[in-house]
Amino acid sequence: MQRSARRKRQGFLSPALWVPAGLALALLGLPLVALVVRAPWSQLPELLAQPSVGSALALSLATGLMSTAISLVLGIPLALVLARSAQWAAVPRRLLRALVTVPLVLPPVVGGVALLLLLGRRGLLGQFLPFQLPFTTAAVVIAQVFVAMPFLVLAVEGALRASDRRFETAAATLGASRFTIFRRITLPLVFPGVAAGALLCFCRALGEFGATITFAGSFPGVTQTLPIATYLQLQTDPDAAIALSLVLMIISAAALVSLRDRWVPGVTA
Amino acid sequence: MSVAARLRLARGAFTLDLELVVTVGRTLALLGPNGAGKSTALGMLAGMIDLDSGSIVVGGRVLDDDSTHVETEHRRVGVMFQDYLLFPHLSVLENVAFGARSTGVPRAAARGAALEWLDRLGIADLASSRPPQLSGGQAQRVALGRALASDPKLLLLDEPLAALDVEIREEVRAELGRHIREWGGPTILVTHLFDDVVALADDVVVIERGRVTQRATVRELVQAPATSYVSRLVASWSDD
Numbered sequence: 175m176q177r178s179a180r181r182k183r184q185g186f187l188s189p190a191l192w193v194p195a196g197l198a199l200a201l202l203g204l205p206l207v208a209l210v211v212r213a214p215w216s217q218l219p220e221l222l223a224q225p226s227v228g229s230a231l232a233l234s235l236a237t238g239l240m241s242t243a244i245s246l247v248l249g250i251p252l253a254l255v256l257a258r259s260a261q262w263a264a265v266p267r268r269l270l271r272a273l274v275t276v277p278l279v280l281p282p283v284v285g286g287v288a289l290l291l292l293l294g295r296r297g298l299l300g301q302f303l304p305f306q307l308p309f310t311t312a313a314v315v316i317a318q319v320f321v322a323m324p325f326l327v328l329a330v331e332g333a334l335r336a337s338d339r340r341f342e343t344a345a346a347t348l349g350a351s352r353f354t355i356f357r358r359i360t361l362p363l364v365f366p367g368v369a370a371g372a373l374l375c376f377c378r379a380l381g382e383f384g385a386t387i388t389f390a391g392s393f394p395g396v397t398q399t400l401p402i403a404t405y406l407q408l409q410t411d412p413d414a415a416i417a418l419s420l421v422l423m424i425i426s427a428a429a430l431v432s433l434r435d436r437w438v439p440g441v442t443a
Numbered sequence: 444m445s446v447a448a449r450l451r452l453a454r455g456a457f458t459l460d461l462e463l464v465v466t467v468g469r470t471l472a473l474l475g476p477n478g479a480g481k482s483t484a485l486g487m488l489a490g491m492i493d494l495d496s497g498s499i500v501v502g503g504r505v506l507d508d509d510s511t512h513v514e515t516e517h518r519r520v521g522v523m524f525q526d527y528l529l530f531p532h533l534s535v536l537e538n539v540a541f542g543a544r545s546t547g548v549p550r551a552a553a554r555g556a557a558l559e560w561l562d563r564l565g566i567a568d569l570a571s572s573r574p575p576q577l578s579g580g581q582a583q584r585v586a587l588g589r590a591l592a593s594d595p596k597l598l599l600l601d602e603p604l605a606a607l608d609v610e611i612r613e614e615v616r617a618e619l620g621r622h623i624r625e626w627g628g629p630t631i632l633v634t635h636l637f638d639d640v641v642a643l644a645d646d647v648v649v650i651e652r653g654r655v656t657q658r659a660t661v662r663e664l665v666q667a668p669a670t671s672y673v674s675r676l677v678a679s680w681s682d683d
Contacts, residue, residue, distance in 0.1 A: 197541075338528075345545070346490075346514075347518075347544035347593075348545055348590075348593045349517070349519070
């Protein structure tokens, strides 16, 4: 009885599936094990003390935070529009969703090329700009926003769809304007989703490589972020590249842990 | 100050045609079975559902007619929702102060007024609690305080006892009736419970399938039910 009850809860799992599942796990986990095992632990302090490492780390953190902030300011309203687009006509609704989702599936290099064609010196909009945008720190941020903001938008949109809109109605009966409702009711109620989305967005921005190197290049201290520095170091100083990879991995792991422990979607007590 | 409304709406096969009048200091019960159109009428009064035609006038101010529609946030129609809808991320005090804060009252003044309401409702000690920590009866009082603190010109009570356990309904109902009479503004009670009508209302409008089937005082309703629906309610009520 007990056993069948347990089986009912857990469903069936054929032993044959353990093999591919194990292979999948190995594929996901073993590279990270190799990275940790092969890391030049004894030289780590000197490797990380190099000025080029420090400047790449500082640039990555600064641009990552900046693009996350921009994604929050622009992405939350977009998520709201997306979540409330249910009663729109099919064509504009699907177009909107496609536009938000495309950067997730588009190779980042293509995103970088597209940004150059829009904002480059002779780009669609770039030709009218009084300053040059590509190959600047601002270009790094724009490239990161392009690839990372959809993560935030979709996370916040999911939280908005799951939240009870009748709280907004209740606030309206109390005399709250639409913006007050957004600021004091809607936004706090989806805070777990916003936090999770911001974290995903930050991690994606931190790891950005393809769009950044295409649109912003690789100038040390200006556009050479951690992933780009890691890739370039691999050709000249592999130990330094491993050290940089470790730093990126630790930041990601820290983000993952805080994501799981603190911001499980749902109402915060 | 009084309330007069003519509510007309057609949605597919369902049509609602309802005339309501509430005078100052009286509570009107809108009594009817599920699907009769009670919630729709409440939504129209609160400005959440547009009328097809008709009008809503509260305290001499036109909220809806052929050329007017005042948005929910400007209507000053307070609602105590069936499941209260207290904001889970705000304290009890902030919930009750929400209406005043939203209309530009400074934080300290809004909180002071909210605390007075909590005191009047006998729950000042709950000011810093969060809604998920409250019992059903406590949550109802907070919801009433929140609606009244926004100084409404019409109060709507949506199935006020439905979310509570049967054992505590009697006590909470008596308490609610006392507070509403103390407040003294026009009130519309939407319910399918005859006990609510007897304890809280002065006048009754019975609606069945979107139409008024009886208009009476509570006493008249008990003495002369006009439809089988009402006589069944009266019979099961007098059995208790």
